[in-house]
Amino acid sequence: MKIQFWFFLWFxxxxxxxxxxxxxxxxxxxxxxxxxxxxxxxxEMEDCGAQFKNLKNEVQDPYEIFGxxxxxxxxxxxxxxxxxxxxxxxxDVKKTIRRSKxxxxxxxxxxxxxxxxxxxxxxxxxxxxxxxxxxxxxxGNILYKYTKSVxxxxxxxxxxxxxxxxxxxxxxxxxxxxxxxxENIDWKRNSYLINKAITAVxxxxxxxxxxxxxxxxxxxxxxxKEAEENGISDYEWIGLSYYPKWSSIxxxxxxxxxxxxxxxxxxxxxxxETAYPFTLENADSANNILGEDALIxxxxxxxxxxxxxxxxxxxxxxTAGGQGLIYWEPAWVSTKCTTLWGTGSHWDNASLFDFxxxxxxxxxxxxxxx
Numbered sequence: 001m002k003i004q005f006w007f008f009l010w011f012x013x014x015x016x017x018x019x020x021x022x023x024x025x026x027x028x029x030x031x032x033x034x035x036x037x038x039x040x041x042x043x044e045m046e047d048c049g050a051q052f053k054n055l056k057n058e059v060q061d062p063y064e065i066f067g068x069x070x071x072x073x074x075x076x077x078x079x080x081x082x083x084x085x086x087x088x089x090x091x092d093v094k095k096t097i098r099r100s101k102x103x104x105x106x107x108x109x110x111x112x113x114x115x116x117x118x119x120x121x122x123x124x125x126x127x128x129x130x131x132x133x134x135x136x137x138x139x140g141n142i143l144y145k146y147t148k149s150v151x152x153x154x155x156x157x158x159x160x161x162x163x164x165x166x167x168x169x170x171x172x173x174x175x176x177x178x179x180x181x182x183e184n185i186d187w188k189r190n191s192y193l194i195n196k197a198i199t200a201v202x203x204x205x206x207x208x209x210x211x212x213x214x215x216x217x218x219x220x221x222x223x224x225k226e227a228e229e230n231g232i233s234d235y236e237w238i239g240l241s242y243y244p245k246w247s248s249i250x251x252x253x254x255x256x257x258x259x260x261x262x263x264x265x266x267x268x269x270x271x272x273e274t275a276y277p278f279t280l281e282n283a284d285s286a287n288n289i290l291g292e293d294a295l296i297x298x299x300x301x302x303x304x305x306x307x308x309x310x311x312x313x314x315x316x317x318x319t320a321g322g323q324g325l326i327y328w329e330p331a332w333v334s335t336k337c338t339t340l341w342g343t344g345s346h347w348d349n350a351s352l353f354d355f356x357x358x359x360x361x362x363x364x365x366x367x368x369x370x
Contacts, residue, residue, distance in 0.1 A: 034106070034270065034324035035314075035366035036073035037066050037352075041332040043095055044087045048335035053358040062331055065359060067103035070367025074100040075108040075272055075326050077168065078150070080126035082115050084340070090150060097159040108211070108272065108326070109154075109161035111147065111197070112168045113175060120171040120215045122179050133177045136189050140196040143175070147200035155205065164208055165272075166197045169215040169241055171223060187230040194227075198234050213239035213272060216247040217257035224265055238265065241273035241328075242313070245294040251312060255320035262321045270324030271317055275350045278306040278362060283334035283355040284344025294350075301349075303360050310365035327365075333357050 042062055046052075052062040055069075066074070076096045079088045086092070097107050112118040115126050125133050132138040154160055167174050173185045174193055194212070201208055212227070212235050214220040220240055238261050244251060262269050277290045280301045292301075299305040299312075314325050330352035334344045348355065352363045364370055 031318075031321065031323050033318060033322075034073045034326075035070050036075060036105075036108070036272075036324060036326040037071050037330050038075040038077075038110075038273065038326055038328045039063070039066070039096055039100070039331060040075070040077040040088055040110075041329055043092055044085075044337065045331055045333055045335055048337035050331075050333050050335050050357055052331065052333075052353060053356070055359045055361070055363070057358050061099075063099045063103050063105075066330075066363075067105055069359070069363045069370055071105055072366075073106040073108055073162075073324065073326065075110055076100075077110040077112055079112050080115050080146070081128060084116070090153070094154070094157065094159055097154065097161065101159070106163070107159075107161040108163040108165060110165040110168055110213075110272075111150075113143065113197075118168040118170075118174075120169050120219070123167070123170065123172055123174050123176050124179065125175040125177060129175070130177065133175065136192055139175060140193055143193055144196045144200045147197045148204050151201065151204040151208070160205065161208065163211055163237065164201050165211045165213050165239060166194055166201075166235070167213065169213055170194075171215055171219050185226070187226060191227070191230040191232050194232055195234070198232075202234070209237060210235040211237035211239040211270070211272070213241070215241040215273075217242060217249050217254060217261070218247065220261055221257055224261060228265065236268055238262075238267045238269040239272040240269065242271050243274060243290075243294070244276075244296050245290065251296055251299075251309070251316070254313065255316040258317060258320040258322050269317075269320075269322045270326065271313070271322065272324070272326045273328040274310075274313060274325065275328050275347070276306045276309040277301045277350045278303045278354075278360060279349045281349060281355075283348040284342075286334075286339065286342035286344035286346045286348075288349045289346045290350045303362055306350075306360070307362040307365060310362060311368070314365060325365075327352065330363070 051059050054060045054065050077088050078093050114124050173190045214223050282288050299309045329347050332345050332347040333351050333353050334348040352360050
């Protein structure tokens with residue numbers, strides 16, 4: 001992965017931050033904590049024929065299943081104009097927000113600012129904005145107007161999200177014309193665009209809290225340092241993806257960079273993406289993304305292993321002063337529908353439902369007493 005370049009470049013900073021964090025013993029475990037799930041795939045799975053069952057093996061509204069199991073916040077992604085799918089567009093997002101709020105769950109809206117997946121290696125500008133890719137001022141205005149328009153529409157329909165992500169896993173520069181160039185961030189351009197989106201949220205409703213989301217804690221250490229040096233500071237939340245498969249930070253040490261980020265930047269922090277396999281078997285012809293290479297010693301690919309991973313990670317986040325844990329795509333189960341890469345689900349062995357779509361014990365990481 002090209003992003004490893006940054007790890008070696010910033011390794012001395014990482015060591016320094018971890019050493020400083022080890023000296024701290026006054027962590028606050030009394031802070032509010034949000035347990036949550038990313039349900040961006042859920043509407044599609046239902047349309048593809050999935051019927052979800054609760055822990056008692058009874059068919060039940062899946063949003064209600066998550067709400068009753070302790071989910072306090074639902075994360076949902078938004079693509080600008082994804083012509084290749086009928087989901088994760090604004091109408092689909094409205095449906096997710098409406099159903100989530102019906103069961104008392106808050107919402108984290110994840111703007112990808114792309115027509116497709118945005119991640120550390122791919123931040124592709126929406127097709128409709130491509131003409132302005134080299135005109136920072138005009139692109140910033142379009143970004144501002146789009147962000148403002150989406151939020152106003154949601155608010156008018158009583159669907160206001162409590163939190164908003166400015167981009168998804170924005171380790172590299174947002175709104176790029178081509179894939180790649182991950183190692184080259186034009187911070188003048190990047191900070192200008194990010195701040196334009198932040199301003200749009202503030203202008204619509206100052207009560208909406210803002211999150212910046214980086215994949216893997218070790219990358220967050222250098223990214224937020226550079227972001228602050230380049231004038232990005234008006235946000236409430238640091239969001240992290242933490243997948244042991246792709247991180248150099250071990251589970252037993254993940255509290256150290258989390259604590260460092262919180263104390264250094266005086267922000268709230270939430271892990272908004274994580275997952276762990278409950279089996280290495282595959283329910284369909286779509287290859288599993290999380291295989292044997294995703295396993296940690298002491299946490300087998302079993303329901304109990306998945307549950308213990310989540311409980312352990314949650315405890316690490318809390319003791320470090322973090323305030324949330326969201327499981328990525330717990331409802332991306334196997335169905336007859338297709339993805340860009342195959343038929344079925346590439347996450348069926350890492351969802352929070354078994355191959356018969358019955359809820360797993362792992363769901364109880366949010367509320368063990370349920």
